[in-house]
Amino acid sequence: DDKYTKVTDANMTFAPGTYYVRYQAAGYYNASPFKEVVIKEGGLLRVTIPQTQTGYTIATEDTGLVWNGSTTLSFTLKDGYSKTGAFAVKVNETPIALDANDQYVITNAQENIEITVEGVADITPPTAEIKVKENNWTSFWNDLTFGLFFKETQDVTITTTDKGSGVKSIQYYLSDGELELDEVKAISDWVDYNGTFKIDPNNRYVVYAKVTDNTGNTLYINSDGIVLDNIPPTLEGIENGKTYYGDLTVIKSDEQFYDIKTVTLDGEPMGFAEGTYGLIPADNAEHIVVVEDHAGNKTTYTVTVMKNYTVTYKADGVVVDTLTVGHGKDATPPAVPAKAGYTGKWDHDGKRITSDIVINAVYTENSASAPSDPQSPQTGDNSHMMLWIALLLISGGALITLTVVDRKRRMASKR
Numbered sequence: 001d002d003k004y005t006k007v008t009d010a011n012m013t014f015a016p017g018t019y020y021v022r023y024q025a026a027g028y029y030n031a032s033p034f035k036e037v038v039i040k041e042g043g044l045l046r047v048t049i050p051q052t053q054t055g056y057t058i059a060t061e062d063t064g065l066v067w068n069g070s071t072t073l074s075f076t077l078k079d080g081y082s083k084t085g086a087f088a089v090k091v092n093e094t095p096i097a098l099d100a101n102d103q104y105v106i107t108n109a110q111e112n113i114e115i116t117v118e119g120v121a122d123i124t125p126p127t128a129e130i131k132v133k134e135n136n137w138t139s140f141w142n143d144l145t146f147g148l149f150f151k152e153t154q155d156v157t158i159t160t161t162d163k164g165s166g167v168k169s170i171q172y173y174l175s176d177g178e179l180e181l182d183e184v185k186a187i188s189d190w191v192d193y194n195g196t197f198k199i200d201p202n203n204r205y206v207v208y209a210k211v212t213d214n215t216g217n218t219l220y221i222n223s224d225g226i227v228l229d230n231i232p233p234t235l236e237g238i239e240n241g242k243t244y245y246g247d248l249t250v251i252k253s254d255e256q257f258y259d260i261k262t263v264t265l266d267g268e269p270m271g272f273a274e275g276t277y278g279l280i281p282a283d284n285a286e287h288i289v290v291v292e293d294h295a296g297n298k299t300t301y302t303v304t305v306m307k308n309y310t311v312t313y314k315a316d317g318v319v320v321d322t323l324t325v326g327h328g329k330d331a332t333p334p335a336v337p338a339k340a341g342y343t344g345k346w347d348h349d350g351k352r353i354t355s356d357i358v359i360n361a362v363y364t365e366n367s368a369s370a371p372s373d374p375q376s377p378q379t380g381d382n383s384h385m386m387l388w389i390a391l392l393l394i395s396g397g398a399l400i401t402l403t404v405v406d407r408k409r410r411m412a413s414k415r
Contacts (some may be wrong), residue, residue: 003032003249004020004022004024005025005366007021008325013066014039016039016040016041016042017038017039018037018038018039019036019037019038019039020033020034020035020037021034021037021200022032022034022035022037026261033294037271040291043067044064044065044066044069045064045065045066045067045109045110045111045112045113046063046064046112046113046197047060047062047063047064047065047071047106047109047112047113047115048063048112048114048115049073050114050115050116053117054081054120055077055078055080055081055120055121055122056075056076056077056081056117056120057075057076057078058073058075058076058089058115058117059073060072060073060074060075060115061073065106065109065113066095066109066190067109067110068107068108068109068110069109070105070106070107070108070109070118071105071106071109072103072106073089073103073104073105073106073115074101074102074103075098075102075103075104075117076102077102077120077166078163079163079164080122080124080162080163080164080165081120081121081122081124081164082120082121082122082123082124083119083120084119084120084121084123085119086119087118087119087120088115088117088118088119089104089115089116089117090115090117090118091104091106091113091114091115092111092113092114093114093116096378104236107321108128110126111197114343117294120217121161121215122164122165122213122217122318123215123217124164124216124217125162125211125213125217125218125219126160126161126162126167126211126212126213126217126219127159127160127161127162127219128158128159128161128170128208128209128211128219128221129158129159129160129221130156130157130158130207130209130221130222131156131157131158131159132148132154132155132156132157132199132207132223132226133150133154133155135148135223135224137220137221137222137223137224138185138400139221139344140181140184140220140222141228141260141405142178142180142208143369144178144206144224144225145224145225146204146224146225146226146227147224147225147227148224148225148227149227149258149293149294149295149296150226150227150228150229150295151228151229151230151295151296151297152228152230153198153199153200153201153228154198154199154226154228155196155197156172156196156197156199156207156223158170158172158193158209160347162210162211162213162394164213164215164217165213165214165215165217166213166214166250167211167212167213167214168212168213168214169192169210169211169212169350170192170193170209170210170211171190171191171192171193171209171210171211171255172191172193172197172207172208172209172210173187173189173190173191173208173209173210174205174206174207174208175205175206175208176197176204176205176206177204177206177225178202178206178225179206179222181220184208184210184220184222187208187210190210192384193209198229200228201224201228201229201230201231202228202229202230202231202257203228204225204226204227204228204258205223205225205226205227205228206222206224206225206226207226208220208222208223208395209220209221209222218396221242224245224288227258227294227295228295229257229258229259229293229294229295229297230295230297231297232293232297232298232299232301233253233256233260233291233292233293233297233298234253234256234291234299235248235251235252235253235263235278235289235291235299235301235379236250236251236252236253237250237251237281238250238289238301238303239301239303240300240301240302241302241303242303242304243303243305243306243310244280244282244303244304244305244306245282245305245306245307245326245329246282246305246306246308246324246326247279247282247305247309248277248279248280248282248303248305249277249279249280250263250270250277250278250279250280250289251276251277251278252272252276252278256293256294258292258294258295259293259294260291260292260293261288261292261293261294262293263278263289263292264289264290265278265287265288265289265358266287266288267288270289271390280303280305281305282305282306282307282308283305283307284305284306284307285305285306286302286303286304287302287303287305288300288301288302289301289302289303291346303316304333306327306328307324307326307327307328308325308326308327309324309326309327309353309354309355309356309357310322310323310324310325311323311324311325311331311335311350311353311356311357311359312357312358312359313334313346313358313359313360313361314358314360314361315336315337315339315344315360315361316339316357316361316363320334320337320361321333321334325350325353326353327353327354328353328354329352329353330350330352330353331350331351331353331359332345332350333350333359336361337361339363341362341365341366342363342364342365342366343364344361344362344363344364344367345361345362345364346359346361346362347359347360347361347362364387
């Protein structure tokens, strides 16, 4: 009796084998004769799920069911994949509705069960990031500022992720200006990205990136405009270490690689008329001009700007000449106008001019002993003087001769 097991559940299940079944003894009657029951190996109803599960997982509690058996299946969507409009889970080609937990219970199984899944796909583009120093970009955009400036060569790094089918390719394109999305999509000479690359000074850059996953989804992103400039800016009309006379006008050159950021005069912002012309007033002093561009390149000019003065030459109140002379320089005087009977000279030597000045002609009358007869020879003309002396001597001899002859005649007549 100890080899028999009491049957307590009308729904007990038995593995394949040979069993002996009887009524147990009770009260005033004995156990009944046994009945031999043989349970042979038999086939369960098969539950089949997809062998290749791309973008999802689906599982059942059982892979084999007894007649009218039941089991629960569970569906999970993988990251990077989506349920498309054609999404369906089917049991023996019949769509079923998953509950809020993406589960479904199969009951009353009376045939083999095949589960299929449709409409799961990677329809999400990869994500990506372009990074230059501390700046990063993750999307496509326009209205670029070109507000990033660097003096040195910069590294460009592109990183990507794709939780779906995975990244297939990363490519980049360098432009010197802003492009519309349609223009970017039309680019034919993309460069394969094989790791960090460099961009060099003295150019403008916009970095465009194209990232494609294994399903064919493509992402386009771009950086802001980047300016790499290591050329110091300059000004026109000014040279370092030079001395200038008169107000000095300096000009922002149009030949700069990129816009000048600031110009200072002796540490203060230098005003530029119409944004182009700046003035350093002449004040007989040294000045420092510093011009800086947006990348931080600087050029320093140290100049001295001296005043100019007006030197006016007059003779008898009439202007003879007007000169512009720098501070401390010498004026070159014109010739003193001639004046009959007078000798003239300027009343200032014109040396080391330090202010506006009027220089007048001073005339001195010639000596009073000079002959007044217009026919008389001019003072200092020796040839005329000798002629007059000769004439006087000849005239005197003639007078003497005439006197002697006359006396002789008078003496003869007396005799």
